[in-house]
Amino acid sequence: MVALPSSRKPAEEVLNTMRRIRTHDAKWHEGRTWSLVFHASDEVTGLLQEAYGLFFSENGLNPMAFPSLKKFEAEVVSMTADLLGGDGQTVGNMTSGGTESILMAVKTARDWARSKKPAVTTPELILPSTAHPAFDKAAHYFCLKTVRVPVGSDYRADVPAMEAAVSPQTILMVGSAPSYPQGVVDPIREIAQVAKEKDVLCHVDACVGGFMLPFVRQLGYQLPDFDFRVPGVTSISVDLHKYAYAAKGASVILYKDSDLRRHQFFVQSDWSGGIYASPSMTGTRPGGALAAAWAIMNFLGRQGYLEIADTVMKTVVRLRQGIEDIKGVKVLGDPPMSILAIGSDSLNIYEIGDALTKSGWHLDRQQNPPSLHLTVTHAHAAVAEQFLADLAQAVAQARRFTLAKLINSIQVGAVKAAARILPEETMSDLTGRASSVMGLTGGQLPGRTAAMYGMMASLPNRGDLDEIVLDLLDQLTRVDETAPADQSGQRYE
Numbered sequence: 479m480v481a482l483p484s485s486r487k488p489a490e491e492v493l494n495t496m497r498r499i500r501t502h503d504a505k506w507h508e509g510r511t512w513s514l515v516f517h518a519s520d521e522v523t524g525l526l527q528e529a530y531g532l533f534f535s536e537n538g539l540n541p542m543a544f545p546s547l548k549k550f551e552a553e554v555v556s557m558t559a560d561l562l563g564g565d566g567q568t569v570g571n572m573t574s575g576g577t578e579s580i581l582m583a584v585k586t587a588r589d590w591a592r593s594k595k596p597a598v599t600t601p602e603l604i605l606p607s608t609a610h611p612a613f614d615k616a617a618h619y620f621c622l623k624t625v626r627v628p629v630g631s632d633y634r635a636d637v638p639a640m641e642a643a644v645s646p647q648t649i650l651m652v653g654s655a656p657s658y659p660q661g662v663v664d665p666i667r668e669i670a671q672v673a674k675e676k677d678v679l680c681h682v683d684a685c686v687g688g689f690m691l692p693f694v695r696q697l698g699y700q701l702p703d704f705d706f707r708v709p710g711v712t713s714i715s716v717d718l719h720k721y722a723y724a725a726k727g728a729s730v731i732l733y734k735d736s737d738l739r740r741h742q743f744f745v746q747s748d749w750s751g752g753i754y755a756s757p758s759m760t761g762t763r764p765g766g767a768l769a770a771a772w773a774i775m776n777f778l779g780r781q782g783y784l785e786i787a788d789t790v791m792k793t794v795v796r797l798r799q800g801i802e803d804i805k806g807v808k809v810l811g812d813p814p815m816s817i818l819a820i821g822s823d824s825l826n827i828y829e830i831g832d833a834l835t836k837s838g839w840h841l842d843r844q845q846n847p848p849s850l851h852l853t854v855t856h857a858h859a860a861v862a863e864q865f866l867a868d869l870a871q872a873v874a875q876a877r878r879f880t881l882a883k884l885i886n887s888i889q890v891g892a893v894k895a896a897a898r899i900l901p902e903e904t905m906s907d908l909t910g911r912a913s914s915v916m917g918l919t920g921g922q923l924p925g926r927t928a929a930m931y932g933m934m935a936s937l938p939n940r941g942d943l944d945e946i947v948l949d950l951l952d953q954l955t956r957v958d959e960t961a962p963a964d965q966s967g968q969r970y971e
């Protein structure tokens with residue numbers, strides 16, 4: 479256990495310690511990470527920090543006390559709605575992220591059904607198999623049932639199969655624009671059409687695409703319709719802390735009108751502390767996140783986003799060409815934006831991933847089918863050639879060792895199956911920590927390197943493995959007793 483230090487420390491000492499601790503973090507600034515961080519430029523980051531700092535102490539819980547925050551949120555929501563084909567009826571709120579936006583959309587659908595569809599007793603969501611786990615999380619939290627429908631061979635939602643899955647208990651159908659795993663845009667028009675015919679709601683998860691697709695289209699790339707211009711679409715989630723390049727903790731949930739959005743709100747008017755009303759999950763909301771989002775949208779404007787999207791898409795074109803030129807690997811499906819999955823028909827893609835990890839790249843592993851995930855951002859323009867060179871080398875290496883590794887990979891058991899999916903360090907960490915669950919003996923435990931997001935997205939949902947992951951989640955918030963301690967007894971990694 480770590481106790482609160484008994485005395486004060488100089489601020490500079492604390493900060494220096496923190497700078498030292500972060501040296502092993504993923505190198506996002508050099509464009510080495512292909513997920514988790516969206517970096518436009520140092521100028522943009524500087525502006526975000528300044529805007530965030532200006533409103534660092536303000537609390538978005540009560541916008542009446544801070545008319546500035548009220549204005550920022552209203553305008554951010556309005557600008558986002560305008561970008562996504564909204565009209566005078568469109569309403570929305572800022573949330574802490576895509577997950578909260580999706581939680582709200584699902585909760586709203588549940589309460590909408592409670593008031594409009596009394597025959598529904600166990601509400602069901604119809605999801606393409608590629609839809610984000612935030613929908614399962616929402617169903618888990620709000621006691622709903624998810625119906626996952628396999629996608630087609632192009633990784634896009636199979637609309638006839640989704641239609642066939644609709645039951646009298648269905649309340650919401652979901653499509654992604656684009657999906658996270660392969661970056662393809664689901665046939666939103668067709669999904670929304672079915673939803674309309676069946677009198678259920680239709681949510682478009684544009685968390686990652688909402689601030690990219692409109693500009694990609696304006697640049698002349700071909701895209702299917704995906705926003706409020708499509709009849710039947712009733713809500714859209716859009717993250718600002720992704721391709722809007724806002725500070726983390728900023729997303730928008732939009733609804734086609736305020737009647738629907740009313741089901742999102744929560745009021746407790748009986749509390750001794752006064753009348754408490756809250757639009758979304760959180761109570762206190764950081765004013766900085768609202769302010770920084772407003773700042774970046776006003777700073778970049780349409781023109782700024784268009785220029786960044788142009789750079790990103792040129793990088794994507796170069797990467798796709800380069801990947802196509804390397805024999806043995808390919809881009810899965812035909813992603814119209816800047817999210818790509820690299821797969822292989824002949825080689826073990828996870829070995830290629832491990833080789834790339836060794837040359838300093840951070841890529842998430844995916845499954846069904848096995849692939850490596852790339853979120854291309856502005857930061858990757860400068861490193862695309864280096865990445866392609868390292869990829870070619872990793873592929874050559876994987877080809878050389880295929881036979882030996884094939885023999886090695888004839889393994890059984892959940893842990894060993896996981897080993898093919900997870901990066902090496904994560905795996906030894908997991909096996910070490912999982913010893914109690916699996917009856918294994920773990921080796922020395924290395925530092926905690928698990929990329930939670932990638933891990934949660936890539937783990938299969940099987941009993942033993944779930945237990946291991948739950949165990950890991952539990953361990954992540956415990957102090958690492960194996961890390962060396964400094965003079966004051968404080969432990970650092």
Ligand SMILES: *Cc1c(COP(=O)(O)O)cnc(C)c1O
Nearest residue numbers: 575576577610657658683685686
């Ligand atoms: C990132 C993402 C989410 C979840 O957003 P968070 O901000 O991580 O909570 C949901 N859907 C898609 C398609 C995403 O890419």
